[in-house]
Amino acid sequence: MLVDMGYASELLEPLINRAFEDHPGLVMKDLMPLILSWYQSAEIEKPVSSKPKLKAVKKADWHTLDSEDLRFLFSQSANEETFQESLGRNGLFFDAQDWVNSFG
Structure with missing residues (x-):
């Protein structure tokens, strides 16, 4: 769903996995804002290749x-x-x- 919304990145899969691991009781509509928030901050802080x-x-x-x-x-x-x-x-x-x- 996030890819369809234009959020294509190698960051998506780890963020989604983290969301389900950290918040197993939340439903998709509650997880989306959390994942998007993490995605946006991760895109800003994208590490420079070592x-x-x-x-x-x-x-x-x-x-x-x-x-x-x-x-x-x-x-x-x-x-x-x-x-x-x-x-x-x-x-x-x-x-x-x-x-x-x-x-x-």
Whole structure:
């Protein structure tokens, strides 16, 4: 019903669940104002994403990245074999066989 009224958001389902959990004795007509109130305050206080937006770097510019960036290491390698060697030299290659052997 709320979606039909134009309240489409990922916030709706958790708010509706919370309303039914917090107020199990209320009927739908009493729950609607409560849910709408929570919805409006949640929309105002919508948290800013904690993930920083990553800037895309074109492949042609990979050589300008930090020396520990995998894209930089790839740009400095002539082929896949030298790239894997570079990963090994920098301690970035997980040796699964060595790990398995460590268990005896």
